[in-house]
Amino acid sequence: MTQASTMTRHRNAPHAIRRAVSAPAVDLDLERIDALNRLIDTCADSAYGFASCADYSNISRHRALFRKRAQECDTAREQLHDLVQQLGGMPMRGGAASDSLHRGWVAVHGTLCGLCDASIVAECERGESETRERYRQVLDQELPALARTVVERQLRQIESSLRQIRSLRDALPPPARFRA
Numbered sequence: 001m002t003q004a005s006t007m008t009r010h011r012n013a014p015h016a017i018r019r020a021v022s023a024p025a026v027d028l029d030l031e032r033i034d035a036l037n038r039l040i041d042t043c044a045d046s047a048y049g050f051a052s053c054a055d056y057s058n059i060s061r062h063r064a065l066f067r068k069r070a071q072e073c074d075t076a077r078e079q080l081h082d083l084v085q086q087l088g089g090m091p092m093r094g095g096a097a098s099d100s101l102h103r104g105w106v107a108v109h110g111t112l113c114g115l116c117d118a119s120i121v122a123e124c125e126r127g128e129s130e131t132r133e134r135y136r137q138v139l140d141q142e143l144p145a146l147a148r149t150v151v152e153r154q155l156r157q158i159e160s161s162l163r164q165i166r167s168l169r170d171a172l173p174p175p176a177r178f179r180a
Helices: 003-009 015-056 060-086 097-112 117-139 145-171
Strands: none
Touching: 015 060, 015 117, 015 145, 060 117, 060 145, 117 145
16 A cells, blocks of 8 residues: 555545654654754865865875865765755754764864875775765665665765776875884
C-alpha cells in the first residue's frame, strides 16, 4: 500500500493516527535533508580549506589546483543547496562545529610547520579523503534519483581531485628530517 493510499484511508481517523501513519515518510525526508545539509557544510568548509591552502602554497601549480578545487566545492555546495530546497527543506548555512575545529587545526598546523608545501598538500589530501567518506556515507542512504545522481557526480569529482592531490604529494621531495 502506498503512503498516499494509507493517508487517504486514514483521512477520517483522529489526527494523532494520521500523523503516526505519515511519520516514517516525514522522518525519511528529514534524514535526506539532514544528509544533504551535512554535505553543504562539508563543501563550504572544503572550499574554505582549499582557498586557504592556495593562499599559503609556494608552488604555482598547487595554488592553481587548490583555487580550482575551491571553486568546484562552491559549485557543489550550490547544487546541494538547490536539492535541499527541491526536497522542501531549509538549506544550512555555515560550517559544522567539527569542521570549524578542522579549519582551526589547519591554521595551527600550518603555522607550526612553517607552511611548507608538503604539509599543505598532506592536509588537502586528509581533508579530501574525509570529504570522500562523508559522501560515501550519504550514498549509503536512500536518496531521490536526482539527488543520488548529483551526489555520485560530485563524489567522482572528489575522487579525481584526490588523485591529483596525491600526484602533487608524490612529486614533492621527502620532507626534511629534524636533526638533534
